[in-house]
Amino acid sequence: MKEKVYIYDATLRDGAQGEGISFSDTAKVRFARLLDDFGVDYIEGGFAGSNPRDRRFFDDIRKERLGHARVTAFGSTRRKDCDAKDDPQLAGLLAADTEWVTVYGKSWMLHVRDVLRTTGDKNIQMIADTVGFLRAAGRRVFFDAEHFFDGYKDDPAYSMRALEAALREGAEALALCDTNGGCLPHEVFEITGKVCEAFPSVQVGIHTHNDSGLGVATALEGVRAGARQVQGCMNGYGERAGNTNLICVIPALELKMGFECVGPERLKKMREVSVVTDDLTNQRPDPRQPYVGRSAFSHKAGAHVNAVQKNPRSFEHIAPEAVGNRRNVLISELSGASNVMMKAAELGTDVENLDKRQAQAILEEVKRRENSGYSYESADGSFKILLQKVLKKHRPFFELEGFRVIVEKRGRDAPCISEATVKVKVKGVTELTAGEGEGPVDALNCALRAALTRFYPEIGDITLTDYRVRILDPKAATRAMTRVLIESGDGERQWGTVGVSENIIEASWQALLDSIEYKLYEQHGG
């Protein structure tokens, strides 16, 4: 039986302190569910005591039934100038109504003196009071010793006193923080070892940052020295250079160090967790991200590709599938074609009659389109239409004769109006309709539905549930190629469609058309 290392995800709190990172209210809940499914043990939900938006999250998450993960509310020790019971921040922490609470306190005299501007003894009292107060209110408490390593390097006795105070009052676990991310791996190993030796029966956690490019290494060295909880963020989000990247920590613990975190089955979702996290915060995925990045197992043609074909271990430190990733070489044409066959079958296309040459033709069309910016990973709807077109089975339910969108603003503070006209030919009849909307794409959508609903009333069931815009070549600024992804649903099914153009309106238009065509295919057959 493998020994367990607990995973404590701080993305919603520490991660959200990163530049350019923010989660909408709905994204927070979706993210927490994602972590729960993945097998994360603790989810730090936010600064419960001081931020109204974080407080909303605790209300929302209480209504969800998480299967495994525990949500913790995060806050600080009491203010230096009032009792714990009178501190509004601690009242907010309790109001979050969680089983677990994480409080951070100072363990470095530099901070006590220069930032808190109090004495060492008074700070210790603040820690003790806060933990005691939360315990008395029935909470289970994690104590995060902020700047623990810097503090220990300056004055080991003082930083140990901070830990002792928290434990004496009933904290159940300690997290040792390299808050500034400045420590070297061997320093973290040595100091964590001392703490584990001093408190052999306590769960020790390790919470480090990546300011020196060593966030993963310091976390792993902490575990080697005895820590059994790792705190970090997905994709290494976080203030400055980010927190320890859990995406790198979890596979190392599972695959290289013999521990169990989420288990081998869930580990295969590692890539998905990374991709969805970036989606929820609208970050560009880092192609070079270890383990899960698009390039992580990419081999440029030549000696490496050849070697990997002979023995994958020759240039791959783990099997990419173990973390849900895949090798990215020009694999044999045959295996490429079999991917297409699998996907086509999944979409309900009759693959019995699909021969190898057809599969090859589809594969080439997909590659050609991916080269110009399309992406079919989350656009099953558009992929199905592409299939039909290449197989010459495409049946046009309507023909576009043209559209025009006008966006107009009269005066600096006047509202901006959007109008669209659409001309389509359906079953021999030409329809010219108009629509207005919140913006140009919304206006187009209204006009298009007005034109088609008479002939295909089922279009009325479609709701657009997501609309995403990605600029593919940011340096080209307003002339950049743009990819639009639309997610649609009709109560039974969900489908994604994609459009690409230098013109965002046209890219949106393509995705809108595919969305409607897909629905009509499903209804009337291909």
Place this chain on the structure above:
Amino acid sequence: MKEKVYIYDATLRDGAQGEGISFSDTAKVRFARLLDDFGVDYIEGGFAGSNPRDRRFFDDIRKERLGHARVTAFGSTRRKDCDAKDDPQLAGLLAADTEWVTVYGKSWMLHVRDVLRTTGDKNIQMIADTVGFLRAAGRRVFFDAEHFFDGYKDDPAYSMRALEAALREGAEALALCDTNGGCLPHEVFEITGKVCEAFPSVQVGIHTHNDSGLGVATALEGVRAGARQVQGCMNGYGERAGNTNLICVIPALELKMGFECVGPERLKKMREVSVVTDDLTNQRPDPRQPYVGRSAFSHKAGAHVNAVQKNPRSFEHIAPEAVGNRRNVLISELSGASNVMMKAAELGTDVENLDKRQAQAILEEVKRRENSGYSYESADGSFKILLQKVLKKHRPFFELEGFRVIVEKRGRDAPCISEATVKVKVKGVTELTAGEGEGPVDALNCALRAALTRFYPEIGDITLTDYRVRILDPKAATRAMTRVLIESGDGERQWGTVGVSENIIEASWQALLDSIEYKLYEQHGG
């Protein structure tokens, strides 16, 4: 006197094997000069024996007078089926005409058996022959032991034999490679220690990769164990997840471990080296890159900003200036009044006369706007304009009377055209101009410039360098609130601006206007 660790840059060879990385011929020479100025000791120029473009580099660089750095030509041991003197790859290595040559050879039996498909003894002979041949031709030789750590873990005696063979024939330095990037820091420490012990008078180098997110840590552990040369790439370029990032290794060695690499004066150019490298290869700079990234010393949480004002060490592991970076205060809903004051000062606003009530008013306006979707973290330009407005110092350089954008498409495969008209009043004169573009925003941009350039020719210097679109509430689909961020530059400065609306055109318009107003403020004063 500090002990020296030699820096061996492999960006032009190993780095260029990364997905999406390529250097033009002129960029290679510029990059080599940059490294030379920075004080790098060795520059691996390329695969001299097998790549014609790499060969051109050696011809070009011979004409340059590098002050300090030595350029090395890179190649492999001889083929298994011919003598060294008959191997065209080795002839190419000699033709590069460099003082130093780096050859890599196999030191892992898995590779010898499965990839080379030869015997252990024959591989050792290949190493010995190759080094001997190059020495006889007057070259000084570095021997890169490929997969050394994986080899040592499987069979220590065999991998040591590979090193011995190279040394016996006259190699002057050994590089121990974690080619697959799969080793843990403590493994690299232990194994490097054994090698340094076995060959106490030889310069040992460490060459690791980042597949486990541990590239920096393994290099530093190698040095701790006795290695005195580090091989890596600028910005961590390289195949798969990249090579060891020298941008993180050099400051750690200099500022944290007491070694000398380039010295404290040149270290201040670290950020410049990173930025220029990305420019030369057309890569997007990673804002979270440790030490040198835009976010590396960005503080967002109000408590952190407050603490850094009291003592920078409280949340900064090094002084940002030591690597040519600077502190960056972010304005967000997590901010307090101290963020606003520091940011205002940074932007050149006279904060002497800014009282607390005004700072509070600015903060409230920021929070109000963030609630409706604005974000000022990467929009300094818009923040400055907001400041001026709240302080009632805003000076309108022009007045908008209206705009209209038309996007039109006639026929399914016809091109989509975009036209805009803009009406503005400048210095009492009303201008009505038109523009066309790749899409609606591009057309607006053209029309706006046409209207204003006559009055403010300096607008001609602005280039838009980035355009980002974020859908704030994806579930509202095409009716969702949209945030547009535009990055502009004029050759001297870079600034970001933001716009928010349900209408993507209007959001873009706001960001465009702010971009131009910011430029005019800088030119003409607020």
